[in-house]
Amino acid sequence: MLVLRNVNSFYGRSQALHDLNFDAPEGQIVAILGRNGVGKTTLLRTIIGLTDRTEGRIDLSGVEIGSMPTFARARAGIAYVPQGRMIIPDFSIRENILMGGFAASGQRRIPEIVAELFPYLMENLERPGGVLSGGQQQQLAIARALACDPKILLMDEPTEGIQPNIVHQIEDCIIRLNTELGLTILLVEQNVDFAKRAASTFAMIENGTTVSAGKIEDLTDEIVSRHMAI
Amino acid sequence: MFEVLFIGLSLTSVLLLIALGLSITYGAMGVINMAHGELVMIGAYTAVLAGIHLGFNIFLSLPLAFVVAALVGLLIERVVIRRLYGRIIDTLLATWGVAIILQQLIRLEFGLTFFGISIEGLGPGLQNMRVPTFMMEPFDLMGLSIQPYRTFILCVTILLTALTWYLVYRTAIGVQVRAIMRNPQMAAACGIDVRRVSALTFAYGSGLAGVAGVLLAGFRTVMPDMGATVVVDGFLVVVVGGVGSLLGTILSSALLGQINGIVSVFSNDIIARAVVFGVVIAIILWRPRGLFSFKSR
Numbered sequence: 133m134l135v136l137r138n139v140n141s142f143y144g145r146s147q148a149l150h151d152l153n154f155d156a157p158e159g160q161i162v163a164i165l166g167r168n169g170v171g172k173t174t175l176l177r178t179i180i181g182l183t184d185r186t187e188g189r190i191d192l193s194g195v196e197i198g199s200m201p202t203f204a205r206a207r208a209g210i211a212y213v214p215q216g217r218m219i220i221p222d223f224s225i226r227e228n229i230l231m232g233g234f235a236a237s238g239q240r241r242i243p244e245i246v247a248e249l250f251p252y253l254m255e256n257l258e259r260p261g262g263v264l265s266g267g268q269q270q271q272l273a274i275a276r277a278l279a280c281d282p283k284i285l286l287m288d289e290p291t292e293g294i295q296p297n298i299v300h301q302i303e304d305c306i307i308r309l310n311t312e313l314g315l316t317i318l319l320v321e322q323n324v325d326f327a328k329r330a331a332s333t334f335a336m337i338e339n340g341t342t343v344s345a346g347k348i349e350d351l352t353d354e355i356v357s358r359h360m361a362i
Numbered sequence: 363m364f365e366v367l368f369i370g371l372s373l374t375s376v377l378l379l380i381a382l383g384l385s386i387t388y389g390a391m392g393v394i395n396m397a398h399g400e401l402v403m404i405g406a407y408t409a410v411l412a413g414i415h416l417g418f419n420i421f422l423s424l425p426l427a428f429v430v431a432a433l434v435g436l437l438i439e440r441v442v443i444r445r446l447y448g449r450i451i452d453t454l455l456a457t458w459g460v461a462i463i464l465q466q467l468i469r470l471e472f473g474l475t476f477f478g479i480s481i482e483g484l485g486p487g488l489q490n491m492r493v494p495t496f497m498m499e500p501f502d503l504m505g506l507s508i509q510p511y512r513t514f515i516l517c518v519t520i521l522l523t524a525l526t527w528y529l530v531y532r533t534a535i536g537v538q539v540r541a542i543m544r545n546p547q548m549a550a551a552c553g554i555d556v557r558r559v560s561a562l563t564f565a566y567g568s569g570l571a572g573v574a575g576v577l578l579a580g581f582r583t584v585m586p587d588m589g590a591t592v593v594v595d596g597f598l599v600v601v602v603g604g605v606g607s608l609l610g611t612i613l614s615s616a617l618l619g620q621i622n623g624i625v626s627v628f629s630n631d632i633i634a635r636a637v638v639f640g641v642v643i644a645i646i647l648w649r650p651r652g653l654f655s656f657k658s659r
């Protein structure tokens with residue numbers, strides 16, 4: 133579904149991804165693993181088009197999207213749940229969710245799955261997003277991404293900095309989005325246990341390139357220890 | 363005293379229209395548009411020229427000036443600003459250059475003076491816009507002397523401020539503008555065409571400046587560098603109100619306009635201006651992001 137070939141990505145003159153190859157099969161969760169600062173977030177930002185410059189080829193469902201501006205990639209079906217959530221604090225919950233609707237092909241609306249997954253958000257649609265807890269803001273960021281009517285969801289450490297009892301809800305929600313909606317998900321994650329529970333395949337990133345990839349069953353402790361231990 | 367406050371209010375109104383455009387463009391695009399005053403000037407000249415050559419009165423000149431200034435703004439955005447997004451000092455210098463070019467174009471009558479051609483209403487001299495007589499004759503209302511033209515300025519400003527509020531807070535394009543103001547990258551990742559919306563926003567802000575120019579031309583002499591002074595006041599309003607805040611811009615223009623009006627009555631214009639600057643400095647020391655800047659968790 134999503135194919136990256138020989139991708140280089142840059143912030144100014146600094147190269148963050150080096151000749152990276154990557155495949156995300158349709159309907160699967162792909163765990164993107166690696167130490168801090170190896171290029172996992174940059175990989176997601178490169179796919180959505182938020183780095184300064186990109187070389188190489190990025191295909192989504194057979195269509196080359198690497199030369200498209202960010203908004204066109206979003207409209208092509210890529211939704212992004214960034215690290216730190218980046219909801220708009222003084223927008224209401226409704227406005228935050230509907231922001232995603234600008235990427236959807238039809239009318240802007242709150243998808244039914246949002247009501248099912250996040251009833252609290254639906255009951256408080258007029259409250260400002262900024263008053264929500266970290267976990268609720270993460271739910272809001274996911275709801276906004278779902279309003280994009282995506283083919284593929286890019287999630288950057290969705291459980292980072294969230295209180296433990298909410299972490300499980302977020303994890304379950306991610307798995308449901310994949311199993312019930314069939315959404316393809318690229319999941320940047322530091323929690324290997326969750327990655328193993330949720331993902332079908334993995335890609336280990338180091339120094340801005342893929343050093344190991346395969347089925348999640350092939351993710352051995354040795355690979356984790358070699359590429360993720362500090 | 364009422365007359366003083368009323369005159370202050372009409373000046374405040376023009377200032378508000380200028381500042382609204384600046385606030386929206388700076389908030390949405392991070393561009394300090396030094397040519398904003400020249401868009402005010404273009405609005406004023408549009409009214410003068412339309413009056414002379416097309417026989418337009420002020421009512422017809424207002425929408426025409428909006429369209430002309432908006433188109434010039436769009437051209438500036440497309441040709442200059444679009445290439446300089448994210449480079450705030452560069453945009454400041456480039457738009458300053460654009461301001462000088464626009465002033466000179468009016469002075470040189472678009473270069474036609476080199477061919478011995480002169481257009482009435484342009485050139486380095488002073489121009490005046492004709493205001494209908496009935497708008498200049500004061501009338502009494504409950505013992506108070508009301509100037510119709512100043513009332514008209516107030517009405518136009520209220521109308522355009524309400525329209526701007528509606529566009530920004532009640533329409534899909536407004537949601538996009540506000541999203542870009544807060545987080546342009548996330549806005550783009552949500553499918554918002556940031557460049558297109560920014561260009562439209564810039565054109566709208568420029569159009570407001572054009573309307574302010576027409577209103578200003580009713581009581582001030584029209585000349586090529588008339589925008590240079592008003593744009594400073596516009597920036598003061600934006601800084602005090604908080605960048606991108608509509609409410610802040612409205613309240614701050616009222617505050618600064620009235621301080622200027624009242625102090626100038628009891629002393630003179632120079633002291634009034636000094637007091638305004640003193641108040642602005644005090645406010646930005648107290649609240650560096652302005653009185654109504656965005657709050658986040």
